[in-house]
Structure formats: structure tokens, C-alpha cells
Amino acid sequence: MKRPPYLKTSIGIGVLFIILMFLQSWLEKQPEALTASSEPETQTEATAVQPSERLVEDKRVYEGHNGTNLEHVYITIFDQSAVPENDITFYDLNESYKQYSNLDSGPKLDILFQTGTAKGPSDNGFISFGTDKPNATIELRGRSSRLEAQKSYKIRLQDNGGLWYGQSVINLNKHADDRTRVRNMLAFDYFRRIPDLISLRTNFVQLHVKDLTDPSSEGKFKSYGLYTHVEQLNEEALAARGLNPDGHLYKAENFEFYRYPDQLNHQNDPNYDKKKFEQVLKINGNENHDELLQMLDDINDLSKPFDEVFDTYFQEDNYLTWLAVNILFGNYDTMSTNYYLYSPLNSKKWYFIPWDFDKALGRDAERTDGLPQWQQGIQRYWGTVLHRRYLRDPENAAALTAKIEELSAIITEKTTKELIDSYYPVVKQLALQEPDLSYLGIEASEFDPAYRKLEQVTSRYKEQYMKSLEVPMPIFLHYERKNGRDVFTWEASHDLQNDKLSYEFQLSKTPGFESLIMQIKEQPDFTYNMAALPAGRYYWRVLVHDDKGHEQIPFDYYRDNAGIVYWGVQQIVVPGGSSS
Structure with a gap:
């Protein structure tokens, strides 16, 4: 964690500061100082991520992608007479949250996945095997969202189902807690513009369902309203961004960077229990956990100098950027969950990748129970051992403030207005009609005022952060x-x-x-x-x-x-x- 701007202002250190700045300037001019190109457009998978590099994605993945265009997705739920494996109804699937607390072990249904226009499904490659055969499965997704009346779904295309925009997994998020219905879209659109993070492709989707397990459906498609698809972070997504798809990828479920010896074990340990492991970190990549456990051992070893441990395992610009955007977006659901940790193959470095922002960007002001003061700034992360050890150093806290100032030149009220203006025609039309209107949580006349609050919300979070620097840290x-x-x-x-x-x-x-x-x-x-x-x-x-x-x-x-x-x-x- 070597940041010359934050060195102490003694004469000797001042000289060192000048030397370091000269070396930094010289290194930046050397063509081989970094193996990854500073221009994402020319990055290749072979040079994507090396242990000492910043996290850089190939921006070409977004060429031709316009998430503001409304996509129409049509799914046919087959009954048991057509697909013997479908021994439950679509209604049963939606009610399965009462029985399955872990949705990964919950039921699935075989379906036909199609796309098309507002008029109906089209012959677009997804129906080449006929309309009477499944090419995908559907299941519930989300932890808290499974309790909502309107469910969110995960669709997995089978090998014969083709790919949808290069993706085999479609996440259809209802965002029941999001009155604006655009918070995830706004966040991931910003991530495309922010260095040291990667984004994910997002789309507005109108879902149409033909439920053949329900006799009253009369075999017709019914609109389930507006959804937001967020690209699944998996091997396909990493490879599409020029990143190594064979490394380690974990999703934080209840993870505060402690060692968790009763749950996080080596894969060859007789006590290894994948289900218990995934209560802390969901495994989305390589199932060899040696590198993860070594990092956690060192993070929790207070005898080791923290600066050395941090520099071994983390890239500071990525880490600070992740912290800063969560603070500027007010994403209070990130102390121990809702992000990914990614480590490329043959690397000790771990990178933070953001995920799930429907509880950010103003959601705190809509809660009836409010939020505690420690959720309104830097204190939010004090309960996590990595963040606590890092932020105890005044230089590091200053570096976070500097990163927030840097990102504030990208995340502006003007840019936010431009982005949400581009979403508005699609979102308002569907949000204010059934079935979504009944579950919007506000009167139709309140939609526009709630929507426009997004323009100033990041300014409010920045002000909260600055005030939080004066307040003591919370305790257990x-x-x-x-x-x-x-x-x-x-x-x-x-x-x-x-x-x-x-x-x-x-x-x-x-x-x-x-x-x-x-x-x-x-x-x-x-x-x-x-x-x-x-x-x-x-x-x-x-x-x-x-x-x-x-x-x-x-x-x-x-x-x-x-x-x-x-x-x-x-x-x-x-x-x-x-x-x-």
C-alpha cells in the first residue's frame, strides 16, 4: 500500500516522495511495465490479468449491447403429460420457498425458452428443436426476494437451447423493493465507466409465461411484467471480458473475512462439507480452496504486518474502488454479502466484483424501520476483519476519501439524469400497468417524484460519508x-x-x-x-x-x-x- 501523496511531511520522507514519484512516472512510460494494455479495447485473454496488475476488462463485450431496449422473453411451462420430470406445478415452484431455505436445492421445472416481440415469440434459433420440447429449466432465485409475492427467476439454457447474447444463464430480477425499478441497471451502467471494476450486461425484460400446469391458463401467454436481467458472473462472463475463466470465484453469502474453521475447510479435509462452506461463500469457480484459506489465515494472523499481507493478496485500486462505489451508491447490504471475490489462475491476488444494487441508491430512505448511523458511511465495514484492519491506518482512510473524490468526477448528478432519462420510457410504461402496478408500493402519481430522487442520491451519500469520518466506530x-x-x-x-x-x-x-x-x-x-x-x-x-x-x-x-x-x-x- 505505497501511496506517496499520503507520506508524512518530514524532510527525509519528502525526498523519498519525490524519488518515488519519479520512479512511478518512469515506470508508467515503459511499454513493458504492465503486461495488460491500458486500452481495454486491445486486451486479449492471454494478457488479461497478471498477479501485479489492475483489474481491466475488455470493453468490447458491451459493443452493440443496449440494455434500455425492452427484450421480450417467452417461457412455456410444460405439464407432466409432456415432460414426466415436471411433477410439480408452476404454482408449487413459486411456493417452494416455504420448504427450501436453500434455493440451490429447491425444485426446477423444464421449460421452453423463446424470445420475440410484443406480438409473440419468434423463430430465432431457440425453437429449432420444436415448440413441444424443453430447452431450459426455471427455478426461484434470490434470498429475500423469494419471500415476495412477485418472484425472481433463474433460467438455465440447456446445451440444445443455444445462448442468449452469449449467456446460458438468465437472471430475471423483479426488484420488489425497488420503487424505481432501475437501481441495478443504473449501477452496472456506471461500472462500465469506472476503472478497476468490471460490469455485467443488463437488460430490461418483459416476461411472458404460458403455464400449461395451470388448466385456467387456456394455453395462452400471460405477461408477468417488467424484470431486469443481470448477466451471471461465471466462466462465460469472465472469458468474454478477457479474464481468466479457470480461477477462483466466490460469492459472499455471510462472509466477514474470518477464518470460519468449522465451515471453510480444504476440499480434501475429511470434515469438508460443501453445503456448510457455501453458507459462507458460494463456490462459482475452481473448488480447490487452498489459496482462499491461505489468504484468510494470513488476514487473521495479527502477528503479520497487515500492509504486507494486504499487498500480497489484494490490488488496492480495485479494493478502494469497490468500497467507494458502495459508499457512493449507499449499498448497505454489502458488509458481509452481495459481492464476488475473484482470483485468476496462478495468482495470489483477489479482486472485488460488485453484485446486486436493488437495495442501494435511495432504498434506505424508503425503509419503514430506518437504518442505524453506522450504515451511513465508513462504519458500515468496521465489522469485517479485512476492512477494519485496513481502515485503522489513517493513510488508508485518507486513500478511501481520495478515491471517493476521484469517482465523484464520474458519478455525477448530470450523468445520472442522462442514464435514468434513457430508462424512463420503458420502465414507467410497464411499472404503471398490471401486474406490476399492484405491487409497486406507492401510488402511480408518486412514481415520478420517487424516480427523480435518483439524480441527487449519490451526493447525499457522499455528504453522509464525510460526516461519518468524525464519528467513532461501532462495537459488538x-x-x-x-x-x-x-x-x-x-x-x-x-x-x-x-x-x-x-x-x-x-x-x-x-x-x-x-x-x-x-x-x-x-x-x-x-x-x-x-x-x-x-x-x-x-x-x-x-x-x-x-x-x-x-x-x-x-x-x-x-x-x-x-x-x-x-x-x-x-x-x-x-x-x-x-x-x-
Whole structure:
């Protein structure tokens, strides 16, 4: 992590700064300093990614691709008389989330996949084997989206099904939480313009379904409304971008860069359980996990200098860009999930690739429960060991701020307006007609105001980030009964300005802390123990204060039976109390 602009301003280091800048300038002029071309258009797979390089995609993959054109997808769901393997109905598939918590083990149906126009399917290569035979399968996709009334789907084309724009997997996302219906499209359109990340092709799709498992369908296609297809990140997508498709690719499911020894094992370990492994990281590439586990061992080895570990395994521009765009887009769902880690074959480097932005770009302001302060800036990533170790260094925090300023020249209100203006004709037409109108979540008259809020949303997140730099970092709470006493402990917080911090311990019988059983405003240690509490339910928290008046709450939260969330609060139940 060598960034001359952030070196200390002593005379000796100033000379070193000049030397390093001269060397950097000289290296940049050497034709063989980097094996990958600085011009993505001339990049080839042979020179795509080397261990010391920045992540560069071949932009030619987007030539001729216009995601704002509405694509019409037609699927025919065969009944069991035509396809014996289809022993459930399409309705059963949509209801399967009640039985299968892990959708990868859920049911699939054989279907016929076709494309066409608003008038119907066309003879376009997908029906060369006849309209009475399947060429694809369909299944539910998404974790939270499977609970929505309108489902999202994953379609996998079979070998005889051809490819759709060079892709064998079609992700049809309903984005039930997105009133604008364009957040993913906007994010991935921006990624095409941002260096050190790769984007994914996106399309607006109107889905038409002929459900032959439903006798009332009368064998006719029915519109399921507007979807957004986001290209599946897999070997095909990597190869199309001139990147090595044979490396390691993991999708973060519940991953905070800890070692997770009970779940993340070597593939040859007798205790290796792929299902448990994929509860943390979903495997989308090479199933040899040696490189991943070595990286995690080193990240969690506090005896090793972090700068050396980071420089061994990560490319800083990619890492900072990923962090910065998630902050500028307000993507609060990225502390431990919703991104990919990619490592090319024969490389120790790991690159961050973004994924899923329908909970970004203003979604936080639409939530009825709001979000805690630590979700509004740099604190969001403090709960992940890699980010925490990196951001503790003031130079690194300054580098992140510099990257946010750099990207703010690309992510502008003017550019955002131009992009969402190009989406508007297709999106408004379909969003304000059935079946989508009934599930939009707002009145039709509110669509335009909600849509136009996208223009200023990144400016708001940048302002939030700048304010967050002044606030202490959140902490985790821990309670246990030990030797007949109740022991409350918590982590030490951190302040980027090295302000003096104090901790306020509070204990209450209600999660809203309307009245307090115990309050210690300046607890000197990171623990408090007391005589055992009587049986019952209790709630506690620790507020972190700096000497400039800023306050932070813990990462913990409590959700009551009515679904109300109390941020920064931990519930404890002393045995023998009421179960209500």
C-alpha cells in the first residue's frame, strides 16, 4: 500500500516522495511495465490479468449491447403429460420457498425458452428443436426476494437451447423493493465507466409465461411484467471480458473475512462439507480452496504486518474502488454479502466484483424501520476483519476519501439524469400497468417524484460519508453469566481522529430504554459485572462518545415480535422469566 501523496511531511520522507514519484512516472512510460494494455479495447485473454496488475476488462463485450431496449422473453411451462420430470406445478415452484431455505436445492421445472416481440415469440434459433420440447429449466432465485409475492427467476439454457447474447444463464430480477425499478441497471451502467471494476450486461425484460400446469391458463401467454436481467458472473462472463475463466470465484453469502474453521475447510479435509462452506461463500469457480484459506489465515494472523499481507493478496485500486462505489451508491447490504471475490489462475491476488444494487441508491430512505448511523458511511465495514484492519491506518482512510473524490468526477448528478432519462420510457410504461402496478408500493402519481430522487442520491451519500469520518466506530456486545454474576463486555471502539473515547453502559427492562435499571456514563473499562439479575427479559447497550460530542451505537440489534427493530440493543433472557 505505497501511496506517496499520503507520506508524512518530514524532510527525509519528502525526498523519498519525490524519488518515488519519479520512479512511478518512469515506470508508467515503459511499454513493458504492465503486461495488460491500458486500452481495454486491445486486451486479449492471454494478457488479461497478471498477479501485479489492475483489474481491466475488455470493453468490447458491451459493443452493440443496449440494455434500455425492452427484450421480450417467452417461457412455456410444460405439464407432466409432456415432460414426466415436471411433477410439480408452476404454482408449487413459486411456493417452494416455504420448504427450501436453500434455493440451490429447491425444485426446477423444464421449460421452453423463446424470445420475440410484443406480438409473440419468434423463430430465432431457440425453437429449432420444436415448440413441444424443453430447452431450459426455471427455478426461484434470490434470498429475500423469494419471500415476495412477485418472484425472481433463474433460467438455465440447456446445451440444445443455444445462448442468449452469449449467456446460458438468465437472471430475471423483479426488484420488489425497488420503487424505481432501475437501481441495478443504473449501477452496472456506471461500472462500465469506472476503472478497476468490471460490469455485467443488463437488460430490461418483459416476461411472458404460458403455464400449461395451470388448466385456467387456456394455453395462452400471460405477461408477468417488467424484470431486469443481470448477466451471471461465471466462466462465460469472465472469458468474454478477457479474464481468466479457470480461477477462483466466490460469492459472499455471510462472509466477514474470518477464518470460519468449522465451515471453510480444504476440499480434501475429511470434515469438508460443501453445503456448510457455501453458507459462507458460494463456490462459482475452481473448488480447490487452498489459496482462499491461505489468504484468510494470513488476514487473521495479527502477528503479520497487515500492509504486507494486504499487498500480497489484494490490488488496492480495485479494493478502494469497490468500497467507494458502495459508499457512493449507499449499498448497505454489502458488509458481509452481495459481492464476488475473484482470483485468476496462478495468482495470489483477489479482486472485488460488485453484485446486486436493488437495495442501494435511495432504498434506505424508503425503509419503514430506518437504518442505524453506522450504515451511513465508513462504519458500515468496521465489522469485517479485512476492512477494519485496513481502515485503522489513517493513510488508508485518507486513500478511501481520495478515491471517493476521484469517482465523484464520474458519478455525477448530470450523468445520472442522462442514464435514468434513457430508462424512463420503458420502465414507467410497464411499472404503471398490471401486474406490476399492484405491487409497486406507492401510488402511480408518486412514481415520478420517487424516480427523480435518483439524480441527487449519490451526493447525499457522499455528504453522509464525510460526516461519518468524525464519528467513532461501532462495537459488538457480549453477555454471559459467570461465577454467579452477570458479566457485560464490549469491544474497544476506534476514532479516525484519535479523539478521546468514553463508554456509557445502560441496562433497561424495555428495548426503547424509557427507564433505566443501570446507567454508568463513563465506564473506564470494556466490561461491567454485577450481581445476578432476577429472572426476566432485559435490554442493554453501550453508547460510544468522543470528546467532540459524536455518539455511536453497537452493531447489535433487537427485533420484537411486531417486527420493530431497536438498533444498537442486545436482549438477554435470564432463565425463569416470562416467555412473552
